[in-house]
Amino acid sequence: MYNGIINIYKEAGYTSHDVVAKLRGILKQKKIGHTGTLDPEATGVLPVCLGKGTKVCDLLTDKDKVYETIMRLGVVTDTQDMTGKVxxxxxxxxxxxxxETVLNQFRGEYDQIPPMYSALKVQGKKLYELAREGKTVERKARRIHIFGLDLLEIEPDGVHVHMRIHCSKGTYIRTLCHDIGEALGCGAAMEKLVRTQVGVFDIHEAMTLAEVEACVRENTVDEKIRSIDSLFKEWPAVRVKPEDDRLLYNGNMLEKANLEPMAFSAEKAESRTEAGAGKYRVYDSQGKFCAVYTYDRRHRKFKNEKMFV
Incomplete structure (x- = not known):
């Protein structure tokens, strides 16, 4: 069984669930999960978790994302993109x-109302199902963060606007285009969307399903799968002593004495924790990645956050 995360280039016409279903057939394994939906007509980066990697699906969903989009001014649709009814x-x-003046209004945090054509659920039913029935329900605004919003190009027709957006999880680019159009007074809809980055996953390294299939035939697919611990490379790594492997395997709290001195600095742990970044990659005595732990300053111990064994 494959374990880790593979960077898939989702092609237009596929849903995120389609990608997972096809990968199950290509890789001949059932334990596969995606890290957040991407509209069927959108393309780009879709990290897919394999085997034990499925335990980080929620962590990847929380990562910032980068998109490039083409916004069409002068039109409003029911889906907020050009696939909908004008x-x-x-x-x-x-x-x-x-x-540029209007774009500046959307940089930083703003409250975005999710579109009716979305997979969010209200009273157990997906919004897009209600929308297809001709129903509109009230949606609560959600606080999102636009870290970067760059105007790349305005085509000669003055209608097609190319933008790059770096945003927090939960951001609907369709809705951002719609809201920008409202602020401009002419309306707008999203015409094209490409996701270029999700956390450490970049579009230049993304593989199509056909390329994954070719790698399976050539027996090189393992080289394309990112290890689980590589997602946490910004956190320091610690290794437990041989006699304490059982504590780690059972998910017990760990003390400084359980860790190899060469892999741990108490001063570093406390300074990192004070800065709000007291997370650690924890390996067993043989160097196998096992878990993510958080340093608890109050108890001066390491607390298990997520196990991968």
């Missing part, structure tokens, strides 16, 4: 300076 068209008079 509700209104308007003349576009905004120039680059006006667009």
């Amino acid at each position: 509700l209104k068209t308007s003349p576009v008079k905004a120039d680059r300076e006006q667009i």
Whole structure:
């Protein structure tokens, strides 16, 4: 069984669930999960977790994401993208300076109302199911963070605007385009979307399903799977002493005395924890990655956060 995370380039026309279903057939294993949906017509990075890697699906879902999109000004649709029904068209008079001014309003935190055509559930039913029935329900605004919003290009027609967006989890780029259009007074809808990055996963390293299939035939697919612990490389690594492997395997709290002196500095642990970053990669005495632990300053012990054995 494969364990880890593989960086898939999701092609247009596939849902995230389609990708998982096809990978199950290609890799001949059932334990596979994706890290957050991407619209069927959108393309780009979709990290897929394999085997024990499925335990980090939720962690990857929380990662920041980077997108490149084309926003079409002067049109409003029911889905907030160009696959939907056109509700209104308007003349576009905004120039680059006006667009930049409006984009600045959306940089940083803002409260975004999720679209009706989304997979969010209300009273057990997905919003897009209600939308297809012609129903509209009230949705609560969610606080999101736009870390970066760059205007890349305005096409000569003055209607198609290319942007790069670095955002927090839960951000709907369709809705961002819609909201920008509202602020400009002409309306807007998303025409194209490419996800270029999810955490450490970059589009330049992403593989199509056909490429994964070729790697399986060539027996090289292992080289394309990122190890689970590589996702936490910014956290220091510690190794338990041989006699304390059982404590680690059972997920018990660990003390400084359980760790090899060469792999641990008490001063470093406390200084990192004070800065709010007291997480550690924990390996057994043989160097096998086993868990993520958090240093508990109050008890001066390491507490198990997530096990991978």
